[in-house]
Amino acid sequence: MNQPEAVVSVKPKVARVGENRYPVYDLNSCIALAKKVKDDGGNDCTPEQLGALLGYKNTNGGGFATRVSNAKMFGLIETVQGRYRITQRAETILYPTTEGERQQMLVDAFLSVPMYKRIYEMHKGQRLPEALGMQNLLHRQFDIPTGDRLIQALRVLMDSGEQAGFFRSTQGRRTNLVLPIITPGTTTTLEVEQPPKNGGGGNGGGSGGVRGGDGGGSVSRGKLLDGMWEMLPPGEAWTEPELQTWLKMLTMALRVRYHVPEE
Numbered sequence: 001m002n003q004p005e006a007v008v009s010v011k012p013k014v015a016r017v018g019e020n021r022y023p024v025y026d027l028n029s030c031i032a033l034a035k036k037v038k039d040d041g042g043n044d045c046t047p048e049q050l051g052a053l054l055g056y057k058n059t060n061g062g063g064f065a066t067r068v069s070n071a072k073m074f075g076l077i078e079t080v081q082g083r084y085r086i087t088q089r090a091e092t093i094l095y096p097t098t099e100g101e102r103q104q105m106l107v108d109a110f111l112s113v114p115m116y117k118r119i120y121e122m123h124k125g126q127r128l129p130e131a132l133g134m135q136n137l138l139h140r141q142f143d144i145p146t147g148d149r150l151i152q153a154l155r156v157l158m159d160s161g162e163q164a165g166f167f168r169s170t171q172g173r174r175t176n177l178v179l180p181i182i183t184p185g186t187t188t189t190l191e192v193e194q195p196p197k198n199g200g201g202g203n204g205g206g207s208g209g210v211r212g213g214d215g216g217g218s219v220s221r222g223k224l225l226d227g228m229w230e231m232l233p234p235g236e237a238w239t240e241p242e243l244q245t246w247l248k249m250l251t252m253a254l255r256v257r258y259h260v261p262e263e
Contacts, residue, residue, distance in 0.1 A: 021073065021113075021114065021115065022113070022115050022138075022142065022144065022153050022156070022157070023070040023073050023074070023113060023156055023160070024066060024070065024152055024153070024156060025066075025067055025070040025071075025156065026156045026159040026160045026163060027074060027106070027109060027110060027159070027160040027163045027164060028159075028160075028163050029067075029070075030070050030071040030073075030074045030076050030109075031076060031090065031093055031094070033054070033067060033068070033071045033076070033077070034071060034076040034077050034086045034087075034090040034093075034094065035094055036050065036053050036054060037050060037077055037084050037085065037086050038086045038090070038091070038094060039249065040053050041053060041084065043085050043086060044083050044084075044085060045083060045084050046082065046083055046084075047059045047064075047068075047082075047084070050068070050084055051064050054067070068084070073112070073113050074109040074110075074112060074113065075087055075089050075090075075108070075109055075112040076089060076090040076093075076109065077090065089105045089108060089109060090105075092105045093105045093106060093109070095252065095253075095256045096256075097256060098184070100182050100183050100184040101184070103165055103180060103182045104182050106163065106164040106165060107164055107165065107166075107179065107180060107182070109164065110160055110161060110163075110164035110166065113160075115142055115157075116157060116160070116161070118141075119137075119157070119177070120166075120177045120179075123176070123177055124177075126176070127175050127176055128174070128175060128176060128177065131154070134154055135150050135151070135154055138150060138153055138154060138157075158174050161174070161177055162174065164180075165180035166178060166179070166180060168180050169181075
């Protein structure tokens with residue numbers, strides 16, 4: 001009489017959807033790509049156009065695709081009908097009305113990477129492992145191969161965490177991932193100084209002057225607009241495309257600084 005075969009129950013491995021994906025470009029690098037899309041690409045550019053702006057000779061290669069996918073991983077750009085545009089998150093990071101909202105978007109960008117969010121949740125209120133321990137964690141938990149790829153993944157994780165403010169509470173020491181304290185009304189980057197009562201300044205007086213980098217007595221209109229004047233080219237020669245690019249950026253800076261919505 002044939003004995004029934006034993007049934008072996010195999011518990012399926014639970015897949016961590018998306019957690020094994022990790023960026024090789026840090027948060028600041030991806031923000032720089034989003035700025036290219038917005039400023040140089042007119043916020044509506046094709047892969048070929050973006051590749052040319054970034055200096056890639058071939059947009060079908062893995063290098064370009066990886067860089068774009070990393071920016072998408074942080075939630076900074078999106079594809080609309082085959083063309084690249086920046087997201088509202090990237091728009092806020094690049095052109096914030098307050099420092100608080102910019103900081104919040106940086107935090108959201110960091111935590112939008114599933115692996116980073118998982119590591120943050122695993123060590124909330126705890127010290128991170130030392131360097132070798134972190135490498136072992138990434139290798140065991142997220143299947144990142146040992147060697148250069150593992151070292152790079154850890155470096156980008158830590159750099160991105162610092163850029164998003166997660167090491168601010170530890171005075172820059174990369175020991176704990178701590179959610180930064182955000183004050184919604186803080187306007188550090190767009191603070192406007194009041195003109196002096198005597199209306200004078202170090203460059204001929206007048207209350208409407210823009211303060212340069214020498215710290216003179218003229219009035220600042222906020223760092224955003226001050227930076228626009230610093231971008232003026234030296235000398236007298238200026239091409240029409242350069243002029244139009246500067247005027248476009250100045251218009252955008254004025255809209256952000258004085259809260260003027262586009263029609």
